[in-house]
Amino acid sequence: MNKIAENYADEIQKIIAKYPAEQKRSAVMSLLYIAQREDGYVTKQDLNEIAEILEMTPTEVVTLVGFYTLYHEEPGGQYRIQVCNDLPCALRGADEFLEKLCENLGIQIGETTEDGLVTVEGVMCLAACDKAPMFQVQTGEGLAYHEDMTVESTLELIEDWKREEK
Amino acid sequence: MANYILLRHREIPDIHKLDVYRKNGGFEAFEKVVTTMKPDEVTEIVKTSGLRGRGGAGFPTGLKWSFMDKDNWPHYVVANADESEPGTFKDREIMESNPFQFLEGVAIASYAVGATEAYIYCRGEFWELTQVLDEKIAELEEAGLLGDKLFGTDYSLRIYTHLGAGAYICGEETALLESMEGKRGQPRLRPPFPPSFGLYGKPTVVNNVETLTNVPPIITNGGEWYKNLGTEDTAGVKVFSLSGRVKQPGNYELPFGTTFRELIYEHGGGISDDRSIRAIMAAGASSALIVADDKALDTPMDYASVRDLDADLGSASIIVIDDSVSIDWVINKTIHFFEHESCGKCTPCREGNYWMGHIIERIHAGQASQNDVELLHSVAKQIENKCLCALGEFSIQAVMTGIERFPQDFEAAIK
Ligand SMILES: Cc1cc2nc3c(=O)[nH]c(=O)nc-3n(C[C@H](O)[C@H](O)[C@H](O)COP(=O)(O)O)c2cc1C
Ligand code: SF4
Ligand code: FES
Numbered sequence: 001m002n003k004i005a006e007n008y009a010d011e012i013q014k015i016i017a018k019y020p021a022e023q024k025r026s027a028v029m030s031l032l033y034i035a036q037r038e039d040g041y042v043t044k045q046d047l048n049e050i051a052e053i054l055e056m057t058p059t060e061v062v063t064l065v066g067f068y069t070l071y072h073e074e075p076g077g078q079y080r081i082q083v084c085n086d087l088p089c090a091l092r093g094a095d096e097f098l099e100k101l102c103e104n105l106g107i108q109i110g111e112t113t114e115d116g117l118v119t120v121e122g123v124m125c126l127a128a129c130d131k132a133p134m135f136q137v138q139t140g141e142g143l144a145y146h147e148d149m150t151v152e153s154t155l156e157l158i159e160d161w162k163r164e165e166k
Numbered sequence: 167m168a169n170y171i172l173l174r175h176r177e178i179p180d181i182h183k184l185d186v187y188r189k190n191g192g193f194e195a196f197e198k199v200v201t202t203m204k205p206d207e208v209t210e211i212v213k214t215s216g217l218r219g220r221g222g223a224g225f226p227t228g229l230k231w232s233f234m235d236k237d238n239w240p241h242y243v244v245a246n247a248d249e250s251e252p253g254t255f256k257d258r259e260i261m262e263s264n265p266f267q268f269l270e271g272v273a274i275a276s277y278a279v280g281a282t283e284a285y286i287y288c289r290g291e292f293w294e295l296t297q298v299l300d301e302k303i304a305e306l307e308e309a310g311l312l313g314d315k316l317f318g319t320d321y322s323l324r325i326y327t328h329l330g331a332g333a334y335i336c337g338e339e340t341a342l343l344e345s346m347e348g349k350r351g352q353p354r355l356r357p358p359f360p361p362s363f364g365l366y367g368k369p370t371v372v373n374n375v376e377t378l379t380n381v382p383p384i385i386t387n388g389g390e391w392y393k394n395l396g397t398e399d400t401a402g403v404k405v406f407s408l409s410g411r412v413k414q415p416g417n418y419e420l421p422f423g424t425t426f427r428e429l430i431y432e433h434g435g436g437i438s439d440d441r442s443i444r445a446i447m448a449a450g451a452s453s454a455l456i457v458a459d460d461k462a463l464d465t466p467m468d469y470a471s472v473r474d475l476d477a478d479l480g481s482a483s484i485i486v487i488d489d490s491v492s493i494d495w496v497i498n499k500t501i502h503f504f505e506h507e508s509c510g511k512c513t514p515c516r517e518g519n520y521w522m523g524h525i526i527e528r529i530h531a532g533q534a535s536q537n538d539v540e541l542l543h544s545v546a547k548q549i550e551n552k553c554l555c556a557l558g559e560f561s562i563q564a565v566m567t568g569i570e571r572f573p574q575d576f577e578a579a580i581k
Pocket of ligand 3: 086088089124125127129252254
């Protein structure tokens with residue numbers, strides 16, 4: 001049984017229709033996002049299912065997961081806070097922000113909080129360099145930008161998420 | 167005369183709404199070309215305008231369109247919305263705040279090269295923005311401005327978005343096409359160039375978002391009008407992304423030929439904490455480091471003048487560096503960026519950046535000697551001219567010029 005094909009049949013049809021009939025494979029990036037929706041990462045089964053839908057080999061699909069940074073092979077926190085600490089943001093205090101944020105959460109960069117809610121990562125430029133410190137939050141559902149942030153406003157945001165979880 | 171050609175939302179805040187865009191002349195240019203002009207006539211106007219690509223390479227846009235192989239069909243237009251060069255955030259503002267002008271530009275380019283299908287390749291991080299673009303495209307279809315048999319002619323056009331997933335190299339046009347085809351985003355050997363062998367092996371024009379957003383006003387006002395903006399060398403206006411150690415970072419739409427000084431001190435409000443400027447990177451992290459002396463500050467920003475400073479203007483992403491940081495710290499950042507973003511296809515780029523990463527860490531940690539600084543320079547030198555795509559060259563610009571132009575910082579670091 002192909003769970004992805006069944007659960008998202010209409011959506012997948014629409015995506016494939018964007019490309020010429022013989023170029024189904026172009027839909028693979030969108031399908032990987034769909035696969036991540038449930039658990040926030042791509043499972044082995046997802047790989048096989050996507051490969052089957054698009055007539056690719058699972059190996060071809062897995063190399064893509066490794067190549068692109070927004071796909072994940074391992075589970076992470078429910079919310080991945082991806083702080084840009086590339087050069088322009090770092091010139092405006094992003095490294096200090098990232099360090100202090102991690103300190104407050106009691107984790108190192110790249111780690112997940114004990115409750116499994118938040119993973120904090122350092123990432124490359126997100127095209128928001130004039131609004132540092134900034135980060136994007138990736139969940140299975142998608143991505144959102146948060147700009148001109150402080151450690152305090154970030155911790156408040158995390159508190160909001162906690163309340164929502166309850 | 168309006169002050170803005172591209173960032174028009176700063177004068178007309180609601181221009182992201184279709185009715186407001188149309189009230190201000192929106193889609194008249196597209197209708198005009200489809201109903202009254204031959205495709206080649208459109209390309210001729212763009213050639214006359216002197217418009218050059220805003221994605222970094224500065225290639226003449228009309229000329230690129232004229233290279234499309236007319237013996238091989240279908241043709242495609244792909245808008246490059248991968249915007250990932252550190253320090254660049256102009257395409258995002260254009261698409262967020264003046265999306266219809268960009269989409270009209272995609273439409274006109276498509277008509278000019280005979281494409282009936284166009285794609286917008288958005289970096290994966292523009293997830294929310296891409297959803298909004300999808301809505302805007304749907305609105306255009308609803309309004310009969312996209313779709314079949316437009317304006318009662320035989321011309322049909324569909325525009326689709328395609329979401330990337332986080333890889334700087336996918337901004338390189340052939341890597342972008344590979345990525346669109348569902349493969350890893352690794353550059354192709356060129357030639358053949360996309361206008362003869364592009365998406366799915368078909369002739370394809372790849373243009374930057376800002377480039378395409380210039381097209382509707384060029385059609386409306388004429389090529390001569392645009393050519394008279396900017397300088398002799400570089401026609402037109404540019405959205406300069408200003409970042410780093412300035413008081414007012416942001417996007418500034420200005421004519422080419424504006425000096426660094428005007429951008430940084432008048433528009434940018436000067437250096438943060440009133441410190442002293444030391445270096446300028448004019449093309450994001452891919453830049454040579456320019457020593458910010460009076461000569462450099464008074465240099466007009468066009469392609470030729472910045473070249474005279476032994477640097478490139480590229481996508482005009484101006485990163486300002488002051489005396490609060492040392493240059494070894496700066497290149498530590500750029501090296502790690504390129505080490506992370508190298509696609510791994512060629513050895514000099516992959517291994518070279520890996521080694522540069524190790525050496526700069528040692529230097530920056532104060533565990534290195536003068537030999538290591540020389541080694542770093544020589545590793546960079548060995549990457550030069552040996553790579554398949556420009557990323558390899560980009561990766562060594564700041565390293566080599568940093569060591570050559572700011573030796574005192576490295577001496578201090580190894581003490
Ligand atoms: C490593 C690398 C990254 C690039 N990134 C971008 C980008 O993010 N956006 C862009 O428009 N062009 C980028 N380019 C330039 C494109 O390859 C191409 O020249 C451009 O999209 C052509 O459009 P234009 O003529 O309108 O500038 C990049 C080039 C290289 C080598
Ligand atoms: S130069 Fe670097 S990024 Fe470009 S193709 Fe070679 S390895 Fe890939
Ligand atoms: S450097 Fe952080 S968004 Fe560009």
